[in-house]
Amino acid sequence: MATTQLGNSASLRVFIRKPTDDDWQELLLLHQRSEEFHFPWVCPPLNEQECKAYITRCQNEDFEGLLICHASQNKIIGVVNLRQIFYRAFQNAYLGYYIDVDFAGQGLMSEGIRLAIERAFYTLGLHRVEANIQPENKPSINLVKRLGFTKEGFSQRYLKINGEWRDHERWALTVENWG
Incomplete structure (x- = not known):
């Protein structure tokens, strides 16, 4: 199935695109290969049914799932x-x-998130993007800092991840502060 690239990949090492029904196997392999690397920060889909449900969810108006x-x-x-x-x-x-564990630490995630933020502000017409990050996840906090996010606060037991309620720092970026 043909896919549509979003963003200018001519000058970047990555591009973003919406997932298609055919992507579930590649996503599942990425998730399984990177499961330990992501623990305890995220809980991506780890079986066929969950990957297919994620791709279906990407069609909802209130959810923009993008593949880097x-x-x-x-x-x-x-x-x-x-x-x-x-x-x-x-x-x-x-x-x-x-990100896939095999591509971590190369700056590729920053490039992908930049493209997603551009899409959020200039295609979807959003004014603000918020990231909630566990305080111990220093690489993720450093990433949003580099992208210009501002720390706005701290939320105790904010999200249930891997069966536990976890504290999060709230970071945000508005269109006025982008770029």
């Missing part, structure tokens, strides 16, 4: 999600992301 693909290898290397998209007076989405 390596430009030269045309391979899925990560995921960026804009969840709970609100319009009207709020114009906000919650940002989540993760």
Whole structure:
């Protein structure tokens, strides 16, 4: 099935695109290969049914699931999600992301998230993107800092991840502070 690349991949090492029904196997392998690397920060789909349900969820109006693909290898290397998209007076989405363990630490996640933020602000028309990150997840906190996010607060037992309620720092970026 043909896919549509989103963003300018000519000058970047990655591009983003919406998932298709055919992507579930490649996503599942990425998730399984990277499961230990992501623990305890995220809990990606780890079986066929969950991967297919994720791809279906990406069709919802309030959820923008994007695959980060390596430009030269045309391979899925990560995921960026804009969840709970609100319009009207709020114009906000919650940002989540993760990368394949084999591509971590190369700056590719930053490039993919930049493309997703561009899409959030200039295609979806959002005003604000918020990332909630566990305080111990220093690489993720450093990533959003590099992208210009501002720490807004701390939420105790904010999200239940891997069966435990976990504290999170709240980081946000508005369109006025982007770029």
